[in-house]
Amino acid sequence: MLFAFAFVCLGLAGHVEPVLGNTDGVTSIFRPLSQPAQEIKETSLLVLAICGSIFAVVAGLLVYAIVRFRHRAGDELSEPPQVYGSNQIELAWTILPLLIVFVLILVTSRTIADIQNRKPPPTAVQATVIGHQWWWEIRYPELGIVTANELHVPASDGRESRPTFLKLQSADVAHSFWVPLLAGKTDLIPNRENLMWIEPTKPGTYPGNCAEYCGTQHARMLIRVVVHPPDEFERWAREQQQSASLETNAPEGRKVFFANSCVNCHTIAGTSAQGKFGPDLTHLMSRQTLAAGAATNTTDNLRLWVRDPQKIKVGCLMPNMQLTDEEVDQVVAYLQTLK
Amino acid sequence: MAIQEIALTTSRAPGISLVDRLHGLVVTVDHKKLGLMYIGTALVFLVVAGLMAVAIRLQLAVPNNTLLEPEVFNRFFTMHGTAMVFLVGMPIIAGLGNYLVPLMIGTRDMAFPRLNAFGYWMFVFGALLLYFSYLGAPGLNGHGSAPDVGWFAYAPLTGRAFSRGHSTDYWILSLLLTSVGSTVSAINVIVTALTMRCRGLTLMRMPLFVWMMLVTNFMILLALPSLSAAQLMLLVDRYLGGHFFDTQSGGSAVLWQHFFWIFGHPEVYILIIPGFACMSEIVPVFSRKPIFGYPIMVGATTMIAIISFGVWAHHMFAVGMTSVGNTFFAISTMLVGVPTGIKIFNWLGTMYGGKIRLEVPMIFCLGFLFQFLIAGLTGVMLAVVPFNWQLTDSYFVVAHFHYVLIGGLLYALFAGFYYWYPKAFGRLLNRKLGLCHFWLFTIGFHLTFDTMHFSGLLGMPRRIFTYDPGRGWETLNLIGSVGAIFQAVGVLFLAINILRSLRHGQRAGNDPWDAWTLEWATTSPPPVYNFETAPVVRSRRPLWDVKHPEDPDWKYEESEN
Numbered sequence: 001m002l003f004a005f006a007f008v009c010l011g012l013a014g015h016v017e018p019v020l021g022n023t024d025g026v027t028s029i030f031r032p033l034s035q036p037a038q039e040i041k042e043t044s045l046l047v048l049a050i051c052g053s054i055f056a057v058v059a060g061l062l063v064y065a066i067v068r069f070r071h072r073a074g075d076e077l078s079e080p081p082q083v084y085g086s087n088q089i090e091l092a093w094t095i096l097p098l099l100i101v102f103v104l105i106l107v108t109s110r111t112i113a114d115i116q117n118r119k120p121p122p123t124a125v126q127a128t129v130i131g132h133q134w135w136w137e138i139r140y141p142e143l144g145i146v147t148a149n150e151l152h153v154p155a156s157d158g159r160e161s162r163p164t165f166l167k168l169q170s171a172d173v174a175h176s177f178w179v180p181l182l183a184g185k186t187d188l189i190p191n192r193e194n195l196m197w198i199e200p201t202k203p204g205t206y207p208g209n210c211a212e213y214c215g216t217q218h219a220r221m222l223i224r225v226v227v228h229p230p231d232e233f234e235r236w237a238r239e240q241q242q243s244a245s246l247e248t249n250a251p252e253g254r255k256v257f258f259a260n261s262c263v264n265c266h267t268i269a270g271t272s273a274q275g276k277f278g279p280d281l282t283h284l285m286s287r288q289t290l291a292a293g294a295a296t297n298t299t300d301n302l303r304l305w306v307r308d309p310q311k312i313k314v315g316c317l318m319p320n321m322q323l324t325d326e327e328v329d330q331v332v333a334y335l336q337t338l339k
Numbered sequence: 340m341a342i343q344e345i346a347l348t349t350s351r352a353p354g355i356s357l358v359d360r361l362h363g364l365v366v367t368v369d370h371k372k373l374g375l376m377y378i379g380t381a382l383v384f385l386v387v388a389g390l391m392a393v394a395i396r397l398q399l400a401v402p403n404n405t406l407l408e409p410e411v412f413n414r415f416f417t418m419h420g421t422a423m424v425f426l427v428g429m430p431i432i433a434g435l436g437n438y439l440v441p442l443m444i445g446t447r448d449m450a451f452p453r454l455n456a457f458g459y460w461m462f463v464f465g466a467l468l469l470y471f472s473y474l475g476a477p478g479l480n481g482h483g484s485a486p487d488v489g490w491f492a493y494a495p496l497t498g499r500a501f502s503r504g505h506s507t508d509y510w511i512l513s514l515l516l517t518s519v520g521s522t523v524s525a526i527n528v529i530v531t532a533l534t535m536r537c538r539g540l541t542l543m544r545m546p547l548f549v550w551m552m553l554v555t556n557f558m559i560l561l562a563l564p565s566l567s568a569a570q571l572m573l574l575v576d577r578y579l580g581g582h583f584f585d586t587q588s589g590g591s592a593v594l595w596q597h598f599f600w601i602f603g604h605p606e607v608y609i610l611i612i613p614g615f616a617c618m619s620e621i622v623p624v625f626s627r628k629p630i631f632g633y634p635i636m637v638g639a640t641t642m643i644a645i646i647s648f649g650v651w652a653h654h655m656f657a658v659g660m661t662s663v664g665n666t667f668f669a670i671s672t673m674l675v676g677v678p679t680g681i682k683i684f685n686w687l688g689t690m691y692g693g694k695i696r697l698e699v700p701m702i703f704c705l706g707f708l709f710q711f712l713i714a715g716l717t718g719v720m721l722a723v724v725p726f727n728w729q730l731t732d733s734y735f736v737v738a739h740f741h742y743v744l745i746g747g748l749l750y751a752l753f754a755g756f757y758y759w760y761p762k763a764f765g766r767l768l769n770r771k772l773g774l775c776h777f778w779l780f781t782i783g784f785h786l787t788f789d790t791m792h793f794s795g796l797l798g799m800p801r802r803i804f805t806y807d808p809g810r811g812w813e814t815l816n817l818i819g820s821v822g823a824i825f826q827a828v829g830v831l832f833l834a835i836n837i838l839r840s841l842r843h844g845q846r847a848g849n850d851p852w853d854a855w856t857l858e859w860a861t862t863s864p865p866p867v868y869n870f871e872t873a874p875v876v877r878s879r880r881p882l883w884d885v886k887h888p889e890d891p892d893w894k895y896e897e898s899e900n
Contacts, residue, residue: 026811027798029729040725047723051716058683058712065690066705069626075694079887083692084895085632085685093684094677101673104723109666111725116662133501168659173496174592176657176732180798184728185657189593190495190586194659207810211657211732211800213489215496216409219803293807315409 027180027207034182034200035163036115043111050100118163118197125153125164131175131188131210133317134217135279135292145240146267148279149292151225152240154233155203162230163199173215179208179225187212200227205288216315222293243270244282244338253334256327265318268338278318284338291316303332368452369867373459374438375763380463381430387470388422389830391415393823396787400820402808412804413487414506418469420490421510424606425517426466428744431752432613433458433524436552438763440528442858442865443546445537445874450530451523458524465516472509486510489802491603492573494584494595499577508577511570518563525556537857539876543637544896546856546879547630550637551616554644555609561648562605569598593658600651608647611743612640614711614751615682618704621758622686624854625701626693629880629892631685639678639685646675656727665724672722679715683708698852699773703754706781710746714739717792732802735795738788745784753777753833760837761851765863766844768836776832783825790815790822855880 030045032038069080120126129151130137138147153164168177170188177196178185186196200206210221228236248254257263258273265278273281287297294313295301304311307328309318323331364376395415398407407415437455441448449455469486476483483504488496497507532553536545545553573595575581582588584595623630630636652658653672656665686708695701717739721727730736753776761767794815799806806812850859859882861870878884878892 025809028811029796029798036725037729040729043723044720044726044729047720047726051719055712055716058687059709061687062690062705062708062712065687066695069690069693069695071694071696079627080692080694082629082890082892082895083631083688084629084899085635085688089688090632090635090681090685094681097677097680101677104673104719105666105670108669108723108725109662111723112662112665112669115725116665173501174493178732178798178800180729184725185731186728187657187659189658191589191591192593192659208798209800209803213413213493213496213732213802215501216413216487218413219409219805 025207029180032181033202033204033206034198036197037181037183039111039114040184043107046107047104050104054100120163120165120197121161123160123162124197125162126167127151127153127164128167128169129177129188131168131170131172131177131214133172133215134210134221134313136221136223137171137279140237143237143241145237146269146280147240147283148287149223149289150287151223152233152236153198153200153225153227154230155227156199156201157230160230161199163197165195165197168194168196174212175210175214175221176212177208177223178211179206179223181206182208182225185211198225200225203227203229203232207293217313220292220294220313222289224288224293239286240283244268246270248334248337250330250333250337253330253332256323256331257334260321260323262321281335281338284335286339299332299336302335303328306331306335368448368456370437370441370449370452370455371763371865373455374434374436377430377434377437377459377462380466381427381434384422384426384466386830386834388419388427389827391419391422393827395419396820396823398804399806399816401817402806402813404805407804409804410484410487413802414485416802417486417489421469421486421514423744424490424610425514426469428610428748429517429521430462432555432610433462433521435613435617435755436528436556437524439759439858440531440549440552441535442861442869443549443856444532444535444540445857445870445876446531446535447869449527450535451527454523455527458520458527461520461523462517465513465520468516469509469513472506472513476505476509478505480504491599494573494592495586495590497573498585500587508574511574515567515570518567521559522563525559528552528556529560537874537876543634544876544879547619547633547636548616548856551612551619551640554640555612555616558605558609558612558644558647562602562609565598566602569595569602572598593655596655596658597651600654601648604651604654605644605647607740607743608643611748612643614707614748615640617751617755617758618686618707620856621700621704621754622689624852625696625698625704626690627696628689628693631688633879635681636685639681642678643675646671646678650675653722653727656724657731669722669724673719676715676719676722683712683715698757699768699770699777700754700758702774702777703750703757706777707747707750707754710742710750710784714742714747717742730795732800733795734791734799734801737801738791738795741788741791746788756833756837758852759858760840761844761847762858762863762865764841764844765847766840767847767851768840768844772832772836772839776829776836779825779832780829783822783827783829786822786825787819788822790819794819850882853886855883857881
């Protein structure tokens with residue numbers, strides 16, 4: 001009963017924050033900051049209200065029946081009147097649910113069509129998200145940008161609508177893209193292309209997860225969507241379009257990097273490192289996290305990661321390269337030049 | 340009474356050695372022994388898979404916990420899910436059907452007693468094979484262990500490129516074996532119910548329990564081949580160079596999902612309908628009224644069975660179906676709620692105007708009613724496709740189906756245990772221990788699964804071995820883990836009760852609940868031959884007719900026709 005009460009309250013208020021205290025970072029689907037999550041929330045609240053009312057009525061009847069018709073002293077002397085059923089009543093409680101189902105179907109199909117059938121406007125940003133065990137490859141074919149684990153998009157403001165349309169693919173197994181504050185889930189399935197879109201209005205960083213079980217490190221396959229004001233997004237895109245400079249102030253680290261098999265998996269644009277298996281490192285230092293959100297992008301974490309990725313993310317597909325301490329420091333110094 | 344006393348003394352006689360007794364179990368073809376063996380074995384796996392769930396909850400109690408390695412965690416949730424469905428749910432249902440269907444229709448055994456034993460042993464060996472994977476799956480290369488691909492084993496994670504060693508092979512082969520067991524057991528129940536009813540027991544006089552078992556076993560026959568076929572195709576992919584699900588060679592990952600859920604969704608109803616079956620026997624007896632709307636209940640069960648074969652893709656709303664496809668499956672899914680609702684209303688109608696005796700079986704039934712109501716309503720929410728896009732594969736779904744399978748099915752089964760235990764063993768389960776079991780388990784259940792709805796709404800995906808703090812999940816998960824302990828202790832009380840009451844329980848007599856169906860007409864426990872003389876039935880409640888000759892049911896039922 002407490003549960004039901006809480007549930008109804010949740011539905012009406014559309015918030016769970018009051019019971020949770022600090023609300024920073026809470027990714028409630030009832031506090032969306034983007035289409036289509038906003039429209040989903042509105043549909044959901046209606047559904048919650050309907051289901052809450054049904055619960056209140058039926059549970060109320062159950063409680064009434066249990067209390068009113070509970071066994072009392074002396075009841076064992078006789079049996080209650082034997083009632084076998086009533087076709088009228090059966091008909092009533094068949095038709096009433098059918099009517100409710102009809103309403104729900106109208107609401108549902110309309111929201112489905114609104115969300116699924118939207119066509120990209122000419123201003124839309126196009127991005128491709130490719131799921132890998134256990135990280136996200138993100139490409140902007142029109143902008144010529146390749147990055148990983150952080151999807152950068154412009155915010156739409158009142159003047160201009162700039163949604164981002166995502167093509168979702170997978171390089172290995174099934175994954176699912178879920179950033180609760182922005183949209184529902186869409187799966188990334190190998191040998192198939194799915195579409196979804198988001199249109200956030202408020203700049204900020206929005207966390208999300210892979211939501212389809214994809215193997216050992218499913219839990220550590222986190223995604224971040226960074227929403228920029230429109231002009232800031234243009235600046236970010238221009239920076240990402242730069243190739244890495246061939247001049248570097250960490251030549252030893254560069255040498256270690258290119259002498260090892262790092263280059264087989266990683267790309268650094270403008271160099272001979274053109275591996276496709278792992279994340280693109282051209283602008284590694286512009287990202288907030290390492291290893292798809294397994295650690296924040298700090299010097300210490302980067303050193304730990306380069307020394308032995310399995311310590312941070314056991315089972316991940318990057319092996320321990322068996323570098324010496326000196327080589328680790330050199331590689332880290334080189335990676336830190338990739339801004 | 341006399342017969343029962345003799346039976347009890349002989350079973351305890353020193354002349355029968357343990358070896359002889361075990362030998363008796365191995366060679367038996369008696370439906371009652373097999374029924375109890377099914378249930379006993381399933382309870383063992385309930386404890387094993389339940390302890391795995393407790394370990395899962397301990398790992399998730401605090402963020403960034405390191406109690407379980409990621410691989411260990413992934414194996415645990417895979418084995419937990421697979422075992423609970425195939426090694427607990429299915430055999431308990433087969434066991435209840437085996438034990439009760441012949442008694443309820445007034446016959447001496449199942450139609451195919453030897454096939455019955457065969458089915459049981461296939462199940463046992465399949466179950467052992469699944470758990471043997473811990474030792475056997477590493478194979479020569481040492482890559483595998485227990486299956487870690489989730490109980491629905493989505494392609495292409497199960498392909499050899501991603502699942503090395505033999506974990507997935509054990510998952511396939513063990514389930515194929517248990518599926519053989521389930522199939523022959525289903526055939527047996529269907530044939531028994533259709534051909535071996537005693538004189539006068541027409542289809543429309545059959546106890547609802549038997550009706551629902553009949554429907555559920557038909558569903559098993561129709562649904563399981565889809566799983567078995569998909570599993571064989573997966574074996575072909577893995578060892579014979581097939582490419583059904585091998586996406587790197589043009590296979591389809593979505594095809595597996597279709598095959599799996601064409602089995603998987605009816606499976607949910609296969610599991611819950613026997614819960615309805617227990618409810619439909621117990622609620623009337625403890626309300627002292629016949630079931631409200633018997634023909635409607637039969638019709639609603641059949642409708643659920645039919646519609647449930649057309650709802651499978653509601654597990655796949657995020658997979659990128661067209662808007663038309665999504666709408667179709669939303670409609671069919673919501674429609675299945677209508678006959679399900681009718682059932683809840685009919686149980687309510689049965690209680691209404693009755694004299695509700697709050698014995699332990701009935702208390703579990705009341706728990707079922709409230710919890711299954713919530714489970715149904717969260718199911719409606721999940722059918723609303725846009726809402727589903729947010730909720731699917733989150734903890735909200737975990738909460739929803741545990742509400743169905745624990746809050747619904749398991750509560751109905753617990754009710755059934757307390758209700759039929761005296762029939763099977765001649766002694767009642769202890770009421771005080773039963774109440775402790777109920778309250779501990781109910782508190783634990785709500786602590787664990789109510790909170791999961793909220794962590795799902797806050798964006799927590801399922802099947803993650805750990806999580807970072809800061810997204811509002813910590814408190815909810817901690818409460819959920821505490822609840823798991825409560826549930827475990829609750830089940831411990833049930834175990835103590837079952838073992839203790841074997842010797843010390845209050846003697847039950849033939850008919851401790853003043854009930855109306857044929858199983859209560861014979862002794863407790865029933866003799867090998869069930870009934871000395873074949874019963875003759877004139878109505879849906881034969882024992883009511885005997886106890887109330889002044890107002891028998893057959894008068895009413897004949898006036899209806």
